[in-house]
Amino acid sequence: MGYKFFKSALRIANKSLYNFSDDFQERSLRQLNVFLNQNIDKYLTLVHDRVESDIGFGDTQILLRALDRLHRRLLAMRNICRGLEIQRNTVDIIIAAAHQLCEAHSKSLKDHFSDSLSSVRLALVSAKSDNNNGANLNELITNLYMSMLEKVKGVLQDLLVFLQTDWSFNIKADYKGVLCVEGIRESLLIGFLRHISKMMCSFAEISSPSPPNLLLVLSKTCVEMEQNGVHILITLVDDLYEIDSENSAVLSHETEICAEMRETAQTLLDAYVRLQGTNISQMMRKSVETRDWLNCLEPRSVRAVMKRVVEELGSIETVVASLYEAGVRTTASSDSSRKTHFSTLTTTKQHHRSNWSNYTPSQLESNYVSNIHRLFSERIDIFTNVDFSKVSIVTGIIKIGLKTLLECIRLRTFSKFGLQQVQVDTHYLQMNLWRFVADENLVNFLLDEILGSAVHRCLESILMEPNAVEIICERG
Known part of the structure; x- marks a missing residue:
């Protein structure tokens, strides 16, 4: 009887100890998981x-190798400890590092x-x-253009280290990683291209005038x-990072960026024309305002300022011709007809000719002639967008200069010799x-228009003989 009781008690004790051991193991495992x-x-x-503190300041390859080892060990720990839940x-961390490196490279590109x-x-x-220095401008444009391209290519290659196939992680398998890769394209590359456009466009502001040739260099670089x-750059980033931008509704398209570059180039070129036109205009205005037109001597030569204007325009044409194509010109008239522009009234409808030299003083006193000219002449827009060609650019500058001369003439009074x-x-x-x-x-x-305005503002409207005018101009 006692033996049976002892045996029963031992069985109960063993069962209780076994249950106690199971409870202790479960509690210990839970506490261990919480601790881990x-x-x-x-x-x-x-x-x-x-x-976060080291990215962008050292070797990214070494940093990613350390993170790759950490990633492998955590994966192994998860396999061993089933209850391990890492927040x-x-x-x-790797994706955050990629974002931070993108920001560092973006700043580096802008500084460069x-x-x-x-x-x-x-x-x-x-x-x-x-x-x-037309040849020097071409060299500056080439250096600026190539340095930008090479710098961006180097940055894109540097960031490609995050997508190496020998890593144990694959950031493109994660949704955040896909956004990160697309961010390299949008925030880094597209953002930098738009920064270029915006920064270049700031040089065209009237409040901060820039050297004319700087505007020309920046405009050609944008072109x-x-x-x-x-x-080149968008194709490169799409190929390196396997981005399908053509079928994406959120990614910027190449044509959008090209249009922005074109618009910036146009703004800079218009600013160049406006600035050079202003320089020519100042020469014209000072030459009119500082002269006493009522007490002039009989003209014996062309005024020096007119020669200076032609020389300045020749220099501008040389520079522009080194960067842009000649452009399209209308059929020019012959040299003989050009020489007699102010002396012969022609009947052709193809070429407008000046008529002032063919009217008598009584006719010149009338406004009918000029009014008829204005009625049947096309309106000339002075401040318009120019084309990316030599003749269009120089034409825009000349229009501004001649318009200024016309307005200055209209404000003066002339004697016979002044006219x-x-x-x-x-x-x-x-x-x-021409x-x-x-x-x-x-x-x-x-x-x-200029000569007509001088006639209207003249006290004694008597013009020189055409032959005398030609002799003076050819001699001058």
Whole structure:
């Protein structure tokens, strides 16, 4: 009886001990998992902070190799400890590192571009002449363009380290990683291209005038980016990172960036024309305002300022011709007809000719002639967008200069000899400006307006003989 009782008690004791052992093991395992989760989260937070402080300042390859080892060990720990629940993921740390490196590279690109612009401006300031360095401008444009492309290509190759196939992680398998890769395209590349466009466009603002040749260099650089650079860089990033931008509704398309570059190039070129036109206009305005037109001597030569204007336009044409194609010109008239522009009334409808030299003084006193001219003449827009061609650019500059001369003439009063001096000057300009413009009829019309306004503002409207005018101009 006692034996049976002892045996029963032992069986009960063994069963209780077994149950106690199971409960202790479960509690210990739960406490161990809590301990591991808390400390691993703390450790990964420290890793994140360290990566955040080191990324962009050292070798990215070494940093990613360390994160790859950590990722492998955490995967192995998860396989051993089934109850392990890690709140922070190593892939998230890697993606955050990629974002931060993108921001660092973006700043690096912008700083590099600013330094390149400073070098261009310094080179232009160091040049002896602002108008006789067309070959140097081409070299500056090439250096600026190529340095931008090479710098961006280097950055894209550097970031490609995150997508190496020998890593144990694959950030493109994660939704956040896909957004990160697309962010490299949008935030880094597209953002930098738009930064270029915006920064270049700031040089065209009237409030901060820039050297004319700087505007020309930046405009041509934007044209190069629009024609080649944008396509090269966007194609490169799409190929390297396997991005299907053509079928994406959220990614920026190549045509959008090209259009922005084209618009910036147009703004800069218009600013160049406006600035050079203003320089010519100042020469014209001072030459009219500082002269006593009521006490002039009989003209014996072309005024020096007109020769200076033609020389300045020749220098501008040389520079522009080194960067842009000649452009399309209308059929020019013969040299013989051009020489007699202010002396012969022609009946052709194809070429507008000045008529002021063929009217008598009584006819010149009437406004009917000029009114008829204005009625049947096309309106000339002075401040319009120019084309990316030599003749269009120089034509835009000449239009601004001649329009200024016209407005200054309208505010002065002339004697007979003052009128004849204007006649000589306008004929000299007509003989020389035709070769710069797309349509010489435009120059003829503006010069007619200038001489006509001088006639209306003259106290004694008597013009010189055409032969005398030609002799003076050819001699001058």
